[in-house]
Amino acid sequence: MQYGSRGFRAGKWYCPMRHDNKVKIFSLSIIWLWLALFALLPFGLIAVASFLSHDQTNLLSLPLTFQNYTTLRNTIYLTIFEQSFYLAGLCTLICLILGYPFAYFIAQCEKRLKWLLLLLTIIPFWTSSLIRTYSMITLLKAKGVINSILCWLGIIHQPLPILFSDVAVMIGLVYNLLPFMIFPLITNIERLDHRLVDAARDLGANRLTTFSKIILPLTLPGILSGCILVFLPAMTIFYIPDLLGGSKAMLLGNLIQNQFLVAQNWPLGSAISIVFMLVLVCLLLIYWRSTRGKAKRTLA
Amino acid sequence: MKLPAISYLTSIYLFFYIPIAVLMVYSFNDAQYSLVWHGFSWRWYQELMADTDLWIAALHSLLLGIAAATVAMCIGGLAAINLYRYHFLGRKLLSALIFILILSPDIVMGISLLLLFSFIKIPLGFWSLLLAHITFCIPFVVVTVYSRITSLDEHIFEAAKDLGATDLTILSRIILPLLWPAFIAGWLLSFTLSIDDVLISYFVSGPDFEILPLTIYSMVRLGVKPEINALCSILFALTLLLVIASQLLLRKKP
Numbered sequence: 001m002q003y004g005s006r007g008f009r010a011g012k013w014y015c016p017m018r019h020d021n022k023v024k025i026f027s028l029s030i031i032w033l034w035l036a037l038f039a040l041l042p043f044g045l046i047a048v049a050s051f052l053s054h055d056q057t058n059l060l061s062l063p064l065t066f067q068n069y070t071t072l073r074n075t076i077y078l079t080i081f082e083q084s085f086y087l088a089g090l091c092t093l094i095c096l097i098l099g100y101p102f103a104y105f106i107a108q109c110e111k112r113l114k115w116l117l118l119l120l121t122i123i124p125f126w127t128s129s130l131i132r133t134y135s136m137i138t139l140l141k142a143k144g145v146i147n148s149i150l151c152w153l154g155i156i157h158q159p160l161p162i163l164f165s166d167v168a169v170m171i172g173l174v175y176n177l178l179p180f181m182i183f184p185l186i187t188n189i190e191r192l193d194h195r196l197v198d199a200a201r202d203l204g205a206n207r208l209t210t211f212s213k214i215i216l217p218l219t220l221p222g223i224l225s226g227c228i229l230v231f232l233p234a235m236t237i238f239y240i241p242d243l244l245g246g247s248k249a250m251l252l253g254n255l256i257q258n259q260f261l262v263a264q265n266w267p268l269g270s271a272i273s274i275v276f277m278l279v280l281v282c283l284l285l286i287y288w289r290s291t292r293g294k295a296k297r298t299l300a
Numbered sequence: 301m302k303l304p305a306i307s308y309l310t311s312i313y314l315f316f317y318i319p320i321a322v323l324m325v326y327s328f329n330d331a332q333y334s335l336v337w338h339g340f341s342w343r344w345y346q347e348l349m350a351d352t353d354l355w356i357a358a359l360h361s362l363l364l365g366i367a368a369a370t371v372a373m374c375i376g377g378l379a380a381i382n383l384y385r386y387h388f389l390g391r392k393l394l395s396a397l398i399f400i401l402i403l404s405p406d407i408v409m410g411i412s413l414l415l416l417f418s419f420i421k422i423p424l425g426f427w428s429l430l431l432a433h434i435t436f437c438i439p440f441v442v443v444t445v446y447s448r449i450t451s452l453d454e455h456i457f458e459a460a461k462d463l464g465a466t467d468l469t470i471l472s473r474i475i476l477p478l479l480w481p482a483f484i485a486g487w488l489l490s491f492t493l494s495i496d497d498v499l500i501s502y503f504v505s506g507p508d509f510e511i512l513p514l515t516i517y518s519m520v521r522l523g524v525k526p527e528i529n530a531l532c533s534i535l536f537a538l539t540l541l542l543v544i545a546s547q548l549l550l551r552k553k554p
Binding site (some may be wrong): 021022023024027028030031032034035038039040041042043045046049098101102105106108115117119120121122123124126127128129130131132134135136137138139145175178179228229232233235236237238239242243253256257260261266269270273276277280284 | 308319405414415499502536
């Protein structure tokens with residue numbers, strides 16, 4: 001799961017004794033062809049489609065126009081953007097606060113225990129997020145497990161209306177995305193040189209200073225990649241607001257899905273996605289800039 | 301580890317696993333709506349067995365997962381080997397592209413492929429799903445195999461080259477025998493991703509080819525039913541086994 005952890009250093013030892021490049025050319029052309037056809041070209045198509053006009057019969061049609069982008073200045077869309085940013089940002093913050101100590105404790109464990117704990121963290125990372133979201137409904141609904149327990153304990157007398165609220169959406173988002181925060185943090189914290197922490201303590205730094213001056217700056221790449229991995233999906237996993245938030249919650253993902261499959265306005269949907277991709281690019285640039293010079297970048 | 305740390309770790313793990321545990325327990329409860337325990341029963345699993353539509357969807361998902369994982373394993377595995385072994389034009393670009401593909405939200409990949417398929421006129425169904433699934437699995441195979449390849453001793457390749465081995469010989473006699481666990485792990489993870497994917501499949505599937513995650517999604521939208529509990533429990537257990545198997549394969553020998 002560590003990507004580029006040792007840096008790409010291919011070719012250093014490679015001396016071309018034989019010019020025998022068939023395997024290389026063959027495998028390289030396959031991967032390039034595939035990615036060009038099914039990743040780059042489709043992304044290009046979104047960009048093109050965002051400048052086309054909306055047409056009921058053909059879905060996309062000429063003439064070229066900026067209208068899709070000007071439409072987005074409408075307050076309805078701006079509100080959704082704002083709401084998405086707010087919810088995704090809050091979710092990222094909660095995940096960071098919950099995940100950082102968790103990752104820190106796991107990174108301190110001895111080898112065998114750490115492997116087991118890592119496995120327990122990987123499982124929610126890889127298993128179906130739809131199923132895990134669904135399991136949340138059983139817990140949160142009016143006659144669900146949480147309400148029943150609270151009633152039984154006598155804490156509440158009427159079931160709390162948790163399901164179909166923003167709180168439920170937030171719980172669902174954090175529940176689904178917390179592993180995406182924890183994973184890059186663990187790989188980053190694991191590589192923290194503990195002699196630096198010891199040295200700081202030795203030189204009289206208290207716990208808070210050690211944390212803010214040593215540990216935090218050194219684990220910043222992990223924090224940033226965790227935040228990106230949480231923030232972006234948080235805005236787009238449309239089935240979480242759909243299942244947990246009823247019809248009230250509307251995130252960017254729901255808006256895009258709606259434009260493509262319900263309203264059938266592909267150009268507008270594409271324009272929203274382009275704006276969203278620009279956010280992604282900005283976040284990546286911040287990430288790249290703040291980790292530049294530090295040889296070790298991590299990604300779950 | 302101190303007590304606060306242990307209790308903190310435990311509470312997060314409980315947060316992760318209690319909802320799933322509750323789901324599984326209720327799939328055996330002999331009652332339609334009630335939360336009260338009415339005794340153990342296989343009833344919901346039996347009803348599930350009788351549902352032929354679900355069986356067809358499950359079969360479709362299985363077929364799709366196996367095909368997508370196999371192709372993604374071959375392409376992604378070769379790409380990882382190339383990234384490690386050679387200097388080539390656009391090598392940084394390729395690794396950046398794979399990095400971005402992992403980061404880019406599923407929904408964007410979903411709509412971009414929908415646009416592509418409507419542009420080159422591929423009907424939405426098995427083939428569109430297969431192409432999409434292979435595409436989102438490849439980066440994960442690359443990362444899995446690449447992180448493993450860096451643990452190999454570089455001198456093996458030098459020695460093989462020195463002794464006159466061609467690239468194909470190195471691939472078949474050195475890389476594959478040493479790296480097969482990573483390839484299998486990549487396959488298992490791809491299969492898991494494919495069988496669980498909702499966001500991308502949602503955009504590129506057609507009415508002729510129902511797959512399990514989308515069927516579950518539409519069932520869940522209609523409401524909570526004990527059969528879904530049973531179905532989700534089975535699927536969760538299956539992916540759990542695959543993930544554990546893949547992690548055992550990737551485990552570094554002490």
